[in-house]
Amino acid sequence: MTGTGLLYQGADWNFTIIRDCYNAIEEIAEKELGLDVFPNRIEVITSEQMLDVYTANGMPINYHHWSYGKRFAGHENAYRRGLMGLAYEVVINSNPCISYLMEENSATMQALVIAHAAFGHNHFFKNNRLFQEWTDPSQILNYLEFARGYISRCEEIHGQAAVERVLDAAHALQGQGVNRHSGSRHIDLKDEQARARERRAYEDSSFNDLWRTLPQGSEPEHSGNGEKQALRRRLGLPEENILYFLEKHAPRLAPWEREIIRIVRLIAQYFYPQPQLKLMNEGCATWVHDRIMSRLHEKGRIDDAAFMEVIHSTTNVIAQFGYEQGSTSFNPYALGFAMMKDIERICTDPTDEDRRWQPDIAGNGDAYGTLRHAWAEYRDESFVLQFLSPKVMRDFRMFRLLDDTRDPYLLVDAIHDEAGYRDIRRTVAASYDPSTWYTEIEIVDVDTFGDRTLRLEHRTKAGQALADSDMKLTLNALADLWGYRVVLDEIDTPTGRVLLSHEAGQA
Amino acid sequence: MDIIDRRSNPHGKNLENRRRALERARGAVQKAVRDAVANGKIREVGEGKAVSIPADALHEPGFHRVFTQGERHIILTGNHEFSRGDKLRRPPSGGGGQGGGPGQAGTDGGGEDAYRFILSRDEFLDLFFDDLELPDLIKREISATETTAPSRAGLSNDGSPSQLDLGRTIRYSMARRIGLGRPKPAELDEIEARISELEDIRPLSAVQLDELEALREKRGMLRQRMNRIPWVDPVDLRYRRFAPTPKPSTRAVMFCLMDVSGSMTERMKDLAKQFFLLLHVFLEKRYKTLDVVFIRHAETAEEVDEETFFHDPRTGGTVVSTALEEMLRVQKARYPVQQWNIYVAQASDGDNSPSDTPQVVRLLDEDILPLVQYYAYIEVTGSGSIIRGETDLWQAYRSVAEKQPHLAIRQVSDRKEIFPVFRELFARRTTGEVSHA
Numbered sequence: 001m002t003g004t005g006l007l008y009q010g011a012d013w014n015f016t017i018i019r020d021c022y023n024a025i026e027e028i029a030e031k032e033l034g035l036d037v038f039p040n041r042i043e044v045i046t047s048e049q050m051l052d053v054y055t056a057n058g059m060p061i062n063y064h065h066w067s068y069g070k071r072f073a074g075h076e077n078a079y080r081r082g083l084m085g086l087a088y089e090v091v092i093n094s095n096p097c098i099s100y101l102m103e104e105n106s107a108t109m110q111a112l113v114i115a116h117a118a119f120g121h122n123h124f125f126k127n128n129r130l131f132q133e134w135t136d137p138s139q140i141l142n143y144l145e146f147a148r149g150y151i152s153r154c155e156e157i158h159g160q161a162a163v164e165r166v167l168d169a170a171h172a173l174q175g176q177g178v179n180r181h182s183g184s185r186h187i188d189l190k191d192e193q194a195r196a197r198e199r200r201a202y203e204d205s206s207f208n209d210l211w212r213t214l215p216q217g218s219e220p221e222h223s224g225n226g227e228k229q230a231l232r233r234r235l236g237l238p239e240e241n242i243l244y245f246l247e248k249h250a251p252r253l254a255p256w257e258r259e260i261i262r263i264v265r266l267i268a269q270y271f272y273p274q275p276q277l278k279l280m281n282e283g284c285a286t287w288v289h290d291r292i293m294s295r296l297h298e299k300g301r302i303d304d305a306a307f308m309e310v311i312h313s314t315t316n317v318i319a320q321f322g323y324e325q326g327s328t329s330f331n332p333y334a335l336g337f338a339m340m341k342d343i344e345r346i347c348t349d350p351t352d353e354d355r356r357w358q359p360d361i362a363g364n365g366d367a368y369g370t371l372r373h374a375w376a377e378y379r380d381e382s383f384v385l386q387f388l389s390p391k392v393m394r395d396f397r398m399f400r401l402l403d404d405t406r407d408p409y410l411l412v413d414a415i416h417d418e419a420g421y422r423d424i425r426r427t428v429a430a431s432y433d434p435s436t437w438y439t440e441i442e443i444v445d446v447d448t449f450g451d452r453t454l455r456l457e458h459r460t461k462a463g464q465a466l467a468d469s470d471m472k473l474t475l476n477a478l479a480d481l482w483g484y485r486v487v488l489d490e491i492d493t494p495t496g497r498v499l500l501s502h503e504a505g506q507a
Numbered sequence: 508m509d510i511i512d513r514r515s516n517p518h519g520k521n522l523e524n525r526r527r528a529l530e531r532a533r534g535a536v537q538k539a540v541r542d543a544v545a546n547g548k549i550r551e552v553g554e555g556k557a558v559s560i561p562a563d564a565l566h567e568p569g570f571h572r573v574f575t576q577g578e579r580h581i582i583l584t585g586n587h588e589f590s591r592g593d594k595l596r597r598p599p600s601g602g603g604g605q606g607g608g609p610g611q612a613g614t615d616g617g618g619e620d621a622y623r624f625i626l627s628r629d630e631f632l633d634l635f636f637d638d639l640e641l642p643d644l645i646k647r648e649i650s651a652t653e654t655t656a657p658s659r660a661g662l663s664n665d666g667s668p669s670q671l672d673l674g675r676t677i678r679y680s681m682a683r684r685i686g687l688g689r690p691k692p693a694e695l696d697e698i699e700a701r702i703s704e705l706e707d708i709r710p711l712s713a714v715q716l717d718e719l720e721a722l723r724e725k726r727g728m729l730r731q732r733m734n735r736i737p738w739v740d741p742v743d744l745r746y747r748r749f750a751p752t753p754k755p756s757t758r759a760v761m762f763c764l765m766d767v768s769g770s771m772t773e774r775m776k777d778l779a780k781q782f783f784l785l786l787h788v789f790l791e792k793r794y795k796t797l798d799v800v801f802i803r804h805a806e807t808a809e810e811v812d813e814e815t816f817f818h819d820p821r822t823g824g825t826v827v828s829t830a831l832e833e834m835l836r837v838q839k840a841r842y843p844v845q846q847w848n849i850y851v852a853q854a855s856d857g858d859n860s861p862s863d864t865p866q867v868v869r870l871l872d873e874d875i876l877p878l879v880q881y882y883a884y885i886e887v888t889g890s891g892s893i894i895r896g897e898t899d900l901w902q903a904y905r906s907v908a909e910k911q912p913h914l915a916i917r918q919v920s921d922r923k924e925i926f927p928v929f930r931e932l933f934a935r936r937t938t939g940e941v942s943h944a
Contacts, residue, residue, distance in 0.1 A: 073525065077622075172567065322586075397585050397587065399589055400580055
């Protein structure tokens with residue numbers, strides 16, 4: 001059904017208006033922009049419920065843990081004291097894709113959120129390669145349901161304290177729960193529940209090398225080494241996914257403890273792509289809502305007042321403060337939206353500069369196709385490296401500082417000019433490289449023939465050691481799960497020299 | 508596309524998580540609660556209030572790196588004035604941990620703010636009085652049973668229509684109908700339908716005529732039976748029955764006795780007030796009804812309201828026994844010992860006219876202590892200006908306290924000591940200790 005004329009007037013909304021807006025937006029999104037989305041589910045909630053949703057990383061269901069209570073208190077206070085407005089949308093990467101509308105929003109905001117979340121984010125979730133590789137949107141909600149049920153059953157059987165101990169430790173190691181380098185393992189969450197039941201049986205029948213008690217005999221030295229190598233291979237060492245390793249090989253864990261570690265790991269994996277795609281995801285959604293709302297206005301479906309509200313809201317969202325206002329990072333909405341707009345401009349109305357910088361797409365006349373391709377194939381780092389144009393750098397008035405701790409000053413070593421564009425672009429891209437914020441820690445060895453010491457290595461970035469107190473707490477958590485001594489060496493990456501060595505757990 | 512209205516879904520999904528967070532940080536929360544009281548905000552103790560918990564009590568650790576030395580690049584926006592080669596003064600710490608030595612690295616992990624929790628009144632008091640309990644709570648509290656309240660007491664066959672238990676009535680009626688074989692209306696309908704069908708056929712064959720006859724007879728029988736066995740019979744009716752149940756009422760009265768003579772400074776009165784208020788909140792939490800009687804004394808004693816008690820200055824000498832007599836008078840007039848738990852809290856600077864002290868001891872020992880659950884005597888001492896050894900009154904009270912364990916005496920000289928003293932007085936004892944008559 002395609003009507004004409006105004007969809008609504010004024011700020012009040014009802015379910016008919018939402019439905020009409022949705023249909024009008026869907027028509028533009030699919031026919032004009034060529035978006036391809038998961039089926040949508042739109043849920044209307046109150047602001048209080050929105051706070052709940054925030055706390056659980058946007059998930060409608062989650063297991064109980066004190067850390068969520070803490071987060072909730074944080075959000076609640078910020079909200080009550082007016083420090084934080086509630087984001088006007090939360091959307092879940094699931095199939096069907098769930099978007100939340102807050103009941104306090106005006107009709108215009110509801111339409112904007114539908115365009116932003118139910119089409120912008122939704123298209124991005126469905127089409128971006130990283131999301132496709134790492135997440136299973138069709139099963140995530142069922143899996144969370146299972147996880148909550150499983151954990152609360154464990155609490156009934158083993159007590160809250162015992163479960164909390166494992167959860168706390170596993171949460172501390174969350175950042176080490178993904179196979180970054182060896183590629184993702186696409187997990188069928190549907191099978192997870194059945195697998196949990198089979199686990200006990202499997203545990204009973206499996207053989208764990210760490211429990212080998214047979215005497216080694218007096219074999220020659222080199223064959224001992226050979227066996228050690230074979231064992232290392234069998235254990236999959238070196239292993240960057242510490243949670244996975246603990247789940248499979250920690251000698252002292254009960255089956256249910258392994259399952260809880262697995263739950264934490266799988267949920268962490270589900271969230272793994274999000275920070276790497278924040279810029280593009282928000283840029284895409286903001287661009288989509290901006291485009292769609294403009295089209296609605298052009299087609300006479302919303303009035304001028306509503307369109308002014310859209311412009312006002314979008315402008316707020318994409319505000320980028322400069323360093324003088326104390327901003328030290330990019331607003332992903334601002335930079336993302338600016339880059340999407342810029343790509344659109346380069347495709348349709350390129351300057352000579354654009355032809356030099358972006359010969360592939362400049363003037364190709366297919367802005368929507370180019371954007372859809374970028375949304376599908378890139379992540380933030382490669383997207384910036386490929387598409388950040390001199391114009392955007394100029395618009396943001398970017399400049400680069402060199403912070404050398406040996407100097408008493410900060411040096412401006414590149415600004416938004418011909419000589420500085422490439423340096424700036426490279427550095428902006430590097431700041432979106434996940435390796436800049438993920439710590440590279442690997443399990444390198446297990447002393448299988450001695451005291452079962454677990455040996456880890458942290459390959460440091462130049463001059464960056466681990467935060468000390470946190471490292472100690474986390475290492476203790478790891479030792480607790482492992483059950484024996486744990487040693488962590490911090491290695492200077494180029495030389496291989498051991499800079500610092502820490503240990504935890506009983507010998 | 509579906510639109511789902513979730514607004515009516517249950518709220519407060521995070522209450523359980525919030526409870527666990529509070530539980531986890533229990534030590535820190537308790538400290539925050541006690542600080543809030545110690546900082547003189549005791550007047551608001553009755554309301555729910557916010558407490559801040561330092562972030563490290565709820566810290567979630569993880570492996571992460573901090574930049575401590577070496578080089579790094581920072582991209583900023585909003586350049587208006589810089590060209591390549593400009594040098595900027597380092598911002599004074601903060602801006603990302605520059606210049607921090609390795610020793611500072613650890614603090615970077617704790618960049619979270621303190622967490623504020625709004626506690627309800629009950630949560631607040633629970634945490635506040637966590638390990639305190641009332642001495643001798645067992646005593647007379649069940650004895651006064653003069654109130655009654657209706658409570659459910661099964662079913663009865665008669666009652667007012669408003670108390671009709673419809674579900675049960677229908678259940679009985681159904682059992683009776685089945686038991687007596689009341690025909691189902693559907694059965695009758697079926698027969699009627701067949702009869703009218705047969706009546707429409709003309710001419711009727713002999714077989715059909717027989718059938719019609721038989722059906723008519725059956726119909727008559729069913730109708731009769733239906734009329735005889737009613738749908739709902741008076742014997743089916745069931746009413747909810749209420750019976751008056753005696754309710755034990757736990758009531759307590761708290762006597763606040765204070766010396767308001769010239770030697771009591773405002774500060775000393777304030778200390779005493781802190782103690783009274785603590786006791787009040789504490790008792791209020793345990794007794795449904797709590798009366799408070801304020802008695803002030805100098806040379807003479809009188810019962811006053813709270814405002815006058817704390818704020819109206821008086822001068823003159825001190826005769827403590829007048830206050831005790833006044834207390835006994837009020838107690839006899841209004842608070843019979845069989846119905847009330849009696850608590851007394853007395854605050855004084857220890858001054859008393861020497862000739863009065865024997866009288867005080869006699870009153871306490873013989874008349875008051877046998878009546879009360881607990882008698883707390885707080886001696887507020889001056890802040891250094893009046894350093895004395897043991898006052899006469901203190902010595903007198905101590906001699907009584909040695910014989911009567913439910914007289915507790917403590918000295919307090921600073922606001923910070925109020926709570927520890929209070930805790931000490933009411934700390935949970937091992938069960939053996941409490942058992943005295």
